[in-house]
Amino acid sequence: DTAVSQTPKYLVTQMGNDKSIKCEQNLGHDTMYWYKQDSKKFLKIMFSYNNKELIINETVPNRFSPKSPDKAHLNLHINSLELGDSAVYFCASSGGPHNEQFFGPGTRLTVL
Protein backbone atom coordinates (compact mmCIF):
# COMPACT_ATOMS: atom_id res chain seq x y z
CA ASP A 1 0.00 0.00 0.00
CA THR A 2 2.35 2.67 -1.35
CA ALA A 3 1.41 6.21 -0.31
CA VAL A 4 2.55 8.02 -3.47
CA SER A 5 3.19 5.93 -6.56
CA GLN A 6 4.50 6.86 -9.99
CA THR A 7 4.66 4.97 -13.26
CA PRO A 8 6.85 4.27 -15.03
CA LYS A 9 9.99 4.27 -12.89
CA TYR A 10 12.23 4.49 -15.95
CA LEU A 11 11.38 6.04 -19.31
CA VAL A 12 13.75 6.07 -22.27
CA THR A 13 12.53 7.76 -25.43
CA GLN A 14 13.61 9.60 -28.54
CA MET A 15 13.66 13.35 -29.06
CA GLY A 16 10.39 14.68 -30.42
CA ASN A 17 8.19 12.02 -28.82
CA ASP A 18 5.28 12.68 -26.47
CA LYS A 19 5.17 10.85 -23.15
CA SER A 20 3.22 10.77 -19.91
CA ILE A 21 4.08 10.01 -16.30
CA LYS A 22 1.30 8.97 -13.95
CA CYS A 23 1.05 9.72 -10.24
CA GLU A 24 -1.40 8.51 -7.65
CA GLN A 25 -1.63 9.12 -3.89
CA ASN A 26 -3.76 7.23 -1.40
CA LEU A 27 -3.14 9.58 1.55
CA GLY A 28 -6.33 11.58 1.07
CA HIS A 29 -4.32 14.77 0.50
CA ASP A 30 -5.81 17.72 -1.33
CA THR A 31 -2.57 19.02 -2.83
CA MET A 32 -0.21 17.37 -5.28
CA TYR A 33 3.01 18.49 -6.91
CA TRP A 34 5.52 17.76 -9.62
CA TYR A 35 9.21 18.40 -8.96
CA LYS A 36 12.19 18.00 -11.28
CA GLN A 37 15.64 16.94 -10.11
CA ASP A 38 18.17 18.01 -12.69
CA SER A 39 21.72 16.83 -13.30
CA LYS A 40 22.99 19.16 -10.56
CA LYS A 41 20.67 17.34 -8.13
CA PHE A 42 18.52 20.40 -7.37
CA LEU A 43 14.88 19.57 -6.64
CA LYS A 44 12.71 22.28 -8.16
CA ILE A 45 8.97 22.75 -8.21
CA MET A 46 7.21 22.57 -11.55
CA PHE A 47 3.50 22.53 -10.70
CA SER A 48 1.15 22.19 -7.78
CA TYR A 49 -2.56 21.41 -7.73
CA ASN A 50 -4.96 21.93 -4.85
CA ASN A 51 -8.31 20.18 -5.16
CA LYS A 52 -7.74 19.70 -8.88
CA GLU A 53 -6.98 23.40 -9.41
CA LEU A 54 -3.62 24.63 -10.64
CA ILE A 55 -1.88 26.66 -7.91
CA ILE A 56 1.73 26.90 -9.02
CA ASN A 57 3.02 26.90 -12.54
CA GLU A 58 6.70 27.71 -12.48
CA THR A 59 8.66 28.77 -15.51
CA VAL A 60 8.25 25.50 -17.30
CA PRO A 61 7.97 25.15 -21.10
CA ASN A 62 4.36 24.77 -22.19
CA ARG A 63 5.34 21.40 -23.64
CA PHE A 64 4.77 20.23 -20.07
CA SER A 65 1.13 19.95 -19.10
CA PRO A 66 -0.17 18.55 -15.83
CA LYS A 67 -3.60 16.95 -15.69
CA SER A 68 -5.52 16.18 -12.52
CA PRO A 69 -8.57 13.99 -13.21
CA ASP A 70 -9.31 13.81 -9.48
CA LYS A 71 -7.70 14.68 -6.13
CA ALA A 72 -5.79 11.43 -5.97
CA HIS A 73 -4.12 11.71 -9.38
CA LEU A 74 -1.78 14.20 -11.03
CA ASN A 75 -0.33 13.13 -14.36
CA LEU A 76 2.40 14.89 -16.30
CA HIS A 77 2.30 15.02 -20.08
CA ILE A 78 5.35 16.11 -22.03
CA ASN A 79 5.18 16.91 -25.73
CA SER A 80 8.02 17.13 -28.22
CA LEU A 81 10.63 15.86 -25.80
CA GLU A 82 14.06 17.48 -25.88
CA LEU A 83 17.46 16.29 -24.67
CA GLY A 84 17.35 18.81 -21.82
CA ASP A 85 14.21 17.20 -20.43
CA SER A 86 16.30 14.28 -19.21
CA ALA A 87 15.97 14.31 -15.42
CA VAL A 88 14.27 12.57 -12.52
CA TYR A 89 10.68 13.70 -12.00
CA PHE A 90 9.08 13.36 -8.58
CA CYS A 91 5.43 13.54 -7.71
CA ALA A 92 4.43 14.55 -4.17
CA SER A 93 1.37 15.24 -2.08
CA SER A 94 0.95 17.23 1.11
CA GLY A 95 -1.40 17.35 4.06
CA GLY A 96 0.62 17.90 7.20
CA PRO A 97 0.51 21.02 9.42
CA HIS A 98 3.99 22.08 8.30
CA ASN A 99 3.33 21.44 4.61
CA GLU A 100 5.06 18.08 4.91
CA GLN A 101 5.21 16.65 1.43
CA PHE A 102 5.37 12.96 0.68
CA PHE A 103 7.19 11.95 -2.44
CA GLY A 104 6.85 9.17 -4.95
CA PRO A 105 9.84 7.04 -5.97
CA GLY A 106 10.61 9.19 -9.00
CA THR A 107 10.63 8.61 -12.75
CA ARG A 108 13.99 8.76 -14.48
CA LEU A 109 13.40 10.17 -17.95
CA THR A 110 16.15 9.77 -20.53
CA VAL A 111 15.74 11.48 -23.89
CA LEU A 112 18.05 10.20 -26.64
Place this chain on the structure above:
Amino acid sequence: DQQVKQNSPSLSVQEGRISILNCDYTNSMFDYFLWYKKYPAEGPTFLISISSIKDKNEDGRFTVFLNKSAKHLSLHIVPSQPGDSAVYFCAASAVDAGTALIFGKGTTLSVSS
Protein backbone atom coordinates in the same frame (compact mmCIF):
# COMPACT_ATOMS: atom_id res chain seq x y z
CA ASP B 1 19.70 32.80 -6.39
CA GLN B 2 19.48 30.00 -3.84
CA GLN B 3 17.12 30.73 -0.98
CA VAL B 4 18.13 27.57 0.86
CA LYS B 5 21.78 26.61 1.02
CA GLN B 6 23.57 23.53 2.25
CA ASN B 7 27.20 24.45 1.98
CA SER B 8 28.68 21.07 2.89
CA PRO B 9 28.23 18.60 0.05
CA SER B 10 29.36 15.69 2.21
CA LEU B 11 29.92 14.60 5.82
CA SER B 12 31.59 11.48 7.18
CA VAL B 13 30.89 10.27 10.72
CA GLN B 14 31.65 7.15 12.73
CA GLU B 15 28.83 4.96 13.98
CA GLY B 16 27.63 6.03 17.41
CA ARG B 17 28.84 9.61 17.06
CA ILE B 18 26.77 12.71 16.39
CA SER B 19 26.05 13.88 12.84
CA ILE B 20 25.36 17.60 12.40
CA LEU B 21 23.99 18.78 9.08
CA ASN B 22 23.68 22.50 8.47
CA CYS B 23 21.42 24.68 6.38
CA ASP B 24 21.16 28.43 5.80
CA TYR B 25 18.31 30.38 4.27
CA THR B 26 17.82 33.91 3.03
CA ASN B 27 14.04 34.46 3.02
CA SER B 28 12.72 35.53 6.42
CA MET B 29 9.15 34.85 5.23
CA PHE B 30 9.51 31.09 5.44
CA ASP B 31 7.11 29.56 7.97
CA TYR B 32 8.34 26.00 8.16
CA PHE B 33 11.57 24.14 7.70
CA LEU B 34 11.84 20.47 6.90
CA TRP B 35 14.49 17.81 6.55
CA TYR B 36 14.28 14.98 4.06
CA LYS B 37 16.40 11.89 3.64
CA LYS B 38 16.99 10.33 0.25
CA TYR B 39 18.43 6.97 -0.74
CA PRO B 40 19.57 6.35 -4.35
CA ALA B 41 16.75 5.57 -6.78
CA GLU B 42 14.11 6.47 -4.19
CA GLY B 43 12.05 9.56 -3.49
CA PRO B 44 12.88 11.91 -0.60
CA THR B 45 11.45 10.74 2.73
CA PHE B 46 10.18 13.27 5.25
CA LEU B 47 12.19 13.18 8.51
CA ILE B 48 11.34 16.08 10.76
CA SER B 49 10.07 19.65 10.56
CA ILE B 50 10.03 22.79 12.65
CA SER B 51 7.85 25.86 12.70
CA SER B 52 9.50 29.27 12.48
CA ILE B 53 8.13 30.11 15.94
CA LYS B 54 10.05 27.27 17.57
CA ASP B 55 13.76 26.85 18.10
CA LYS B 56 13.94 23.09 18.61
CA ASN B 57 12.03 19.97 17.66
CA GLU B 58 13.02 16.47 18.62
CA ASP B 59 11.93 13.09 17.30
CA GLY B 60 13.85 10.10 18.54
CA ARG B 61 17.44 10.29 17.35
CA PHE B 62 16.71 13.37 15.23
CA THR B 63 16.66 16.95 16.51
CA VAL B 64 16.30 20.08 14.44
CA PHE B 65 17.49 23.42 15.78
CA LEU B 66 16.42 26.77 14.31
CA ASN B 67 18.26 30.06 14.83
CA LYS B 68 16.06 32.67 13.19
CA SER B 69 18.37 35.60 13.82
CA ALA B 70 21.16 33.79 11.99
CA LYS B 71 18.76 32.28 9.42
CA HIS B 72 20.31 28.92 10.17
CA LEU B 73 19.05 25.49 11.01
CA SER B 74 20.75 22.23 11.76
CA LEU B 75 19.82 18.58 12.00
CA HIS B 76 21.46 16.50 14.71
CA ILE B 77 21.44 12.71 14.53
CA VAL B 78 22.48 10.96 17.72
CA PRO B 79 23.70 8.26 17.71
CA SER B 80 24.49 7.92 14.03
CA GLN B 81 23.93 4.52 12.44
CA PRO B 82 25.19 3.07 9.14
CA GLY B 83 21.59 3.01 7.87
CA ASP B 84 21.56 6.81 8.19
CA SER B 85 23.94 7.03 5.22
CA ALA B 86 21.98 8.95 2.59
CA VAL B 87 21.56 12.40 1.07
CA TYR B 88 19.87 14.86 3.44
CA PHE B 89 17.92 17.78 2.01
CA CYS B 90 16.93 20.87 3.91
CA ALA B 91 13.71 22.51 2.68
CA ALA B 92 11.69 25.60 3.51
CA SER B 93 8.08 26.49 2.97
CA ALA B 94 5.36 29.07 3.52
CA VAL B 95 2.04 28.14 5.08
CA ASP B 96 -0.36 28.44 2.12
CA ALA B 97 -1.83 25.31 0.60
CA GLY B 98 -0.02 24.27 -2.52
CA THR B 99 3.14 26.13 -1.62
CA ALA B 100 6.24 24.55 -3.01
CA LEU B 101 9.13 23.39 -0.89
CA ILE B 102 12.36 25.21 -1.64
CA PHE B 103 15.16 22.70 -1.36
CA GLY B 104 18.85 22.98 -0.65
CA LYS B 105 21.28 21.03 -2.78
CA GLY B 106 21.69 18.26 -0.21
CA THR B 107 24.47 16.86 1.98
CA THR B 108 25.65 13.29 1.57
CA LEU B 109 26.10 11.66 4.96
CA SER B 110 28.31 8.58 5.27
CA VAL B 111 28.26 6.72 8.56
CA SER B 112 31.00 4.13 8.92
CA SER B 113 30.86 1.19 11.29
